[in-house]
Amino acid sequence: MSRTLKARIASLDGTTKDADLPLKRMYNLGSATRDPNTAVAHQQEVAKSGIHIAFDVPAPRIYPISLDAISSEDELFVQNDMTSGEVEIVLYMGDQLYVGVGSDHTDRALETVSIPGSKQACANHLVPEFWPYEEIRDSWDDCILRSRVDGRLYQEVGVNAFIRPEDIIAILRERVPGLPEKDFLVFCGTIVSVDKALGFGTEWSYELDTPATGRKLSASYRVVDILSEVDPGYRVPFFNPKRENAA
Template sequence: MSRTLDLTAQSRDGATAPLSLDLAAVMNMGSATRDPAVAKLHQDEVALHGVAIATNVPAPRLYPMAVDGLSTGTRVEVHTGETSGEVEIVLIFADQLYVGVGSDHTDRLLEKASIPYSKQACANVIAPTVWPFAEIADTWDQCILRSWVDGRLYQEVGVDAFLRPEDIAAMLADRAPGFAQKDTVAFCGTIVSVDKRLGFGSRWEFEIEDPVGGRSIRHAYDVVDMFQMIRPEYRVPVLTGTIGPDSLKT
């Protein structure tokens, strides 16, 4: 199955061109940091919320996602108040390698039972503007990732905390030979929040800044709890006892 993903490629000189992918696959990654100790900080953060990382699987851990779950939109629909975004480097494999920024929005309630399902339960949001990686490769490590929730700074980190795009591409070719590096997208993992605790809110913003080029890509979306349209006494349980009685509340 595939679907069309329409983006805009922006060069360092400001020139733009349409970029359309016949999207064939989407991959999310976890713990894709150069220093494993940096990844552990996020692992500890989600552990406080009852989430267990499969540390027996070598990092970076790979989570294949359905292509229909990728969005450039400004609205993410969810089923609980326990969801949150994660700013991530996004690689776009097309006629060449492009880099962008996205938010791996995750259902933290469901994540206690299944990390892949929790990611698939919410849209993965990608900013519609991307940059050719070749133009920025030499100064890539100076770029910065940030995210905000309801106007509050939530994450801030240099991209040099993560594996470089070309190293991720090589790793994917080795570990996921079924993931073709054409018309595909990869989210490259996230970092611990500034206060080291998961945050929840109704509006998420995220960006990647290129300080050398004096530019940035920024995007935002609103989170909508779909159960709010239903009177409380008519809302069905989100989960059915897998995690515990408190988890059944919507």
């Protein structure tokens, strides 16, 4: 299975071009920090909500994601009010390595039961523009990730907290047998929020800021709880009721 991702490629010289990027596989990573201790705060953050990391699996943990779960639309459909975004570096491996930014929007209620399932339940949100990594490799560690929810700062972190893009690709090639040579997308993990607690809200925005070049990639989206559209008296519970009460 494959699909085409419509995007722009922007270079430091100011030129841009539209591109139809073939997409064969997509992955989300967890605990993809250079120093493993840096990831502990986020692990503690999610544990407060009953979400427990599979520590017996070596970090960074890899979550294969269906190609259907990608969006750049203004609205993102969810099925409860316990969801939240995570600003992340996004890599596209094509004819060369490209960098971008996205939001790994996650169903936190489902995450208490299944982390892989929660990653699939909501779409990955993506800014449909990428930069050639080679052009900013030398200044990469100066870049900053930020996100906001309902107008308040939610996350702010330098990309130097995370494994470098070329090393992410090397890790995937080692741990994912049959990984395509190219045409795959990787969301590269997140870090603790500024107030060290999961945030919930409706209006999300995020960005990748590059102080060395003065460029930014940014996007915003609104979450829509489609389950709430059904009258409460006719709404099927998000979690299955006890078997004896099931219709």
